[in-house]
Amino acid sequence: ADIKRRISRTKDAILNAKKAGARHRVSYTVRREGAGQVALVGPANAGKSALLRALSGAQPEVADYPFTTRSPQPGMVAWENVNVQVIDLPPFDPELSPPWLAGSIHAADALAVVLSLGSDDLLHEAEDTFGLLRRQNTWLRPGEPPVSHHLEPSAVGRVPLPAPPVPPHEDAPRPKTWSAVVVASKLDAPGAEARLELLTEVCPALPIVAVSAETGAGLDDLKAWLFGLLEKIRVYTKAPGKKPDLSAPFVVPRGATLLDVAEAVHKDFVANLKSARVWGDGTFDGQLVPKDYVVRDGDIIELRA
Ligand SMILES: Nc1nc2c(ncn2[C@@H]2O[C@H](COP(=O)(O)OP(=O)(O)OP(=O)(O)O)[C@@H](O)[C@H]2O)c(=O)[nH]1
Ligand SMILES: [Mg+2]
CATH class of the missing domain: 3.40.50.300 (P-loop containing nucleotide triphosphate hydrolases)
Incomplete structure (x- = not known):
């Protein structure tokens, strides 16, 4: 009761x-x-x-x-x-x-x-x-x-x-x-x-x-x-000669390209991006990939400016 x-x-x-009308705006x-x-x-x-x-x-x-x-x-x-x-x-x-x-x-x-x-x-x-x-x-x-x-x-x-x-x-x-x-x-x-x-x-x-x-x-x-x-995937970045930080992924939409990842990492990377190497399921280890490469979940990416 x-x-x-x-x-x-x-x-x-x-x-x-x-x-009374919405006097308190949430x-x-x-x-x-x-x-x-x-x-x-x-x-x-x-x-x-x-x-x-x-x-x-x-x-x-x-x-x-x-x-x-x-x-x-x-x-x-x-x-x-x-x-x-x-x-x-x-x-x-x-x-x-x-x-x-x-x-x-x-x-x-x-x-x-x-x-x-x-x-x-x-x-x-x-x-x-x-x-x-x-x-x-x-x-x-x-x-x-x-x-x-x-x-x-x-x-x-x-x-x-x-x-x-x-x-x-x-x-x-x-x-x-x-x-x-x-x-x-x-x-x-x-x-x-x-x-x-x-x-x-x-x-x-x-x-x-x-x-x-x-x-x-x-x-x-x-x-x-x-x-x-x-509907997103996780990729990891690494500096040349260094190990990737697997605890800190970049989260990007499915279908995102290398260029999208570069943009997520740093704005400057987009203009200066020359090439990238990728370690992942869809590539040979350390394979050079173009800017329009579609990244895959779990990819480790070495960006080169
Ligand atoms: N047995 C059981 N009771 C639950 C469970 N989850 C919530 N309750 C009970 O259900 C009642 C409502 O829980 P709330 O989480 O306040 O429900 P709500 O959907 O947020 O409700 P509103 O804020 O009114 O929309 C409470 O008494 C909770 O203790 C559960 O997993 N098992
Ligand atoms: Mg509630």
């Missing part, structure tokens, strides 16, 4: 705040840090904040009533030698979400849709969440594991992914899509396994990663999926 009263008081406060974008930014999207009480706590050093508030999170809360998630910035957000709700929430979601590089395997209302929550994303023109594409890592999701959604509208003519820009995974949270809850099976029936064709912030189950895999969502 106490919780119910608290919930209704929270809802009243939110609705009154909306009526900054809804968070400055990018690390390899890229993944936003946590999902209904109230799904366990988004608990997840960020379990994955990172961040300490967002966690509580058993809805709308605990009122503003974007960033945290850094370390996976191997890279960091992924994860943004915890207020819940996605047809009536009560703050008006800036869609902006925060669209500003992210990729999305993790969090749905609770502990909720009796899971199927409605899933349908509402994917419905809201569609209405806000948030088109999803399936996230992939990091390059050269083999990872199986816990399950895959069975509903065809909604397709973005076809552009009116060939030169028109294509609607943006976000790479996404579904995080099925609270795997430790009673009946979670059966609910995971049910979830696949209403979930679009995205990888589903089942986790528990409580027991830690699935969190290591989830960290890898979070980096994979960014």
